[in-house]
Structures are given as structure tokens and as C-alpha cells.
Amino acid sequence: MLSIPDLIRKKRDGGQLTDEEISFIIESVTTKRMQDCQIGAMLMAIWQRGMVAAEIQSLTRQMMLSGEVMRWPDEWKRLMVDKHSTGGVGDKVSLVLAPALAACGCKVPMISGRGLAHTGGTLDKLESIPGFNVQQSAEQVQQKPDHSCKSDGK
Structure with a gap:
């Protein structure tokens, strides 16, 4: 079972977030299950530790998919x-x-x-x-x- 505090701790300690974990974070933010202070803590951990290319790609993809995706003619x-x-x-x-x-x-x-x-x-x-x-x-x-x-x- 994924836990927001565990994911914040993982990133704070220099761990790499998986696609599943990033998806869980974005879904938790968009459904308001993640508290503002937790969002701030996760963003600070990301800012301090950075993200590898795979994490950035996953985060970008999950953010995009969290909203309406338009298809052009x-x-x-x-x-x-x-x-x-x-x-x-x-x-x-x-x-x-x-x-x-x-x-x-x-x-x-x-x-x-x-x-x-x-x-x-x-x-x-x-x-x-x-x-x-x-x-x-x-x-x-x-x-x-x-x-x-x-x-x-x-």
C-alpha cells in the first residue's frame, strides 16, 4: 500500500520514484487526498534532490493525463x-x-x-x-x- 509520508521520505532521502508512485501522487493531489503541507514537503524534497529523466517524463505524463487531453484533427x-x-x-x-x-x-x-x-x-x-x-x-x-x-x- 502506497503512503504519501513514505513517498516524501523516499524522495527526501534521495530515492527514485517509480511510475506507479508518481501516478499515486498526482492522483492524490487532483482528488485532494494529499494535504497542502504534504504537497509542499514533496515539492521541497524534489527541489532539493532533483529528479532523473525517467521521473520527469513520468511526472509530465501523469500531469498531462490528470486533465482533459485534446486530440487535434x-x-x-x-x-x-x-x-x-x-x-x-x-x-x-x-x-x-x-x-x-x-x-x-x-x-x-x-x-x-x-x-x-x-x-x-x-x-x-x-x-x-x-x-x-x-x-x-x-x-x-x-x-x-x-x-x-x-x-x-x-
């Missing part, structure tokens, strides 16, 4: 691009590059944050644009856009 295969932030303050690239890439026909799914530092996050800025909707369902994200020019005939 096959016809988007060569159109998908990623703009990943390297950090910093101000959204100097995201707010310009993503729409420019989309205007060129690229698909640019992005994960962005809220309430970051004194400038706010990308979502905060986007929500300040009248009519811009950041709350999109998976179906809306995968819809084919209507690029036709609508005119009232005048």
Missing part, C-alpha cells in the same frame, strides 16, 4: 505551432505573435496564466478586449473558423 497536423513563454514580465511576445501566426493559418493553442506579478497574466490582458472570450470548450477550440467576409450589401 488530422488536417491540422502541419499547422500546429507552440508559443511557450520563457517567463518575464509584460507579455511582450504572446499577445502579438499568437494572433499573427493564427492570421497565417497556424493553429496556436496556448496555456496562459492569470494574476501574474504587477502586470497581470496573459488571460487578464485578453479579457480586457471587448468581446474576447477566453472560456472556450474543447468543441469550440476545434471548430473550423469562418473566414468569409460578411457584408450587409452596402
Whole structure:
């Protein structure tokens, strides 16, 4: 039987976590069975001891699988691009590059944050644009856009 305190101790003492143990930790976090203080202790143990490549891969995979995994249409295969932030303050690239890439026909799914530092996050800025909707369902994200020019005939 897996135990959170035992797993924290294992990592604190320099042990390598197995796929099963990492899966248990992520499931415990997402179902709120792991206390905040235990999450903090595990993160501190990981920060102090580090993780080997196999642990990082497993952690990344389990974090991904803990949420909704989207599948993109096959016809988007060569159109998908990623703009990943390297950090910093101000959204100097995201707010310009993503729409420019989309205007060129690229698909640019992005994960962005809220309430970051004194400038706010990308979502905060986007929500300040009248009519811009950041709350999109998976179906809306995968819809084919209507690029036709609508005119009232005048």
C-alpha cells in the first residue's frame, strides 16, 4: 500500500520514484487526498534532490493525463505551432505573435496564466478586449473558423 509520508521520505532521502508512485501522487493531489503541507514537503524534497529523466517524463505524463487531453484533427497536423513563454514580465511576445501566426493559418493553442506579478497574466490582458472570450470548450477550440467576409450589401 502506497503512503504519501513514505513517498516524501523516499524522495527526501534521495530515492527514485517509480511510475506507479508518481501516478499515486498526482492522483492524490487532483482528488485532494494529499494535504497542502504534504504537497509542499514533496515539492521541497524534489527541489532539493532533483529528479532523473525517467521521473520527469513520468511526472509530465501523469500531469498531462490528470486533465482533459485534446486530440487535434488530422488536417491540422502541419499547422500546429507552440508559443511557450520563457517567463518575464509584460507579455511582450504572446499577445502579438499568437494572433499573427493564427492570421497565417497556424493553429496556436496556448496555456496562459492569470494574476501574474504587477502586470497581470496573459488571460487578464485578453479579457480586457471587448468581446474576447477566453472560456472556450474543447468543441469550440476545434471548430473550423469562418473566414468569409460578411457584408450587409452596402
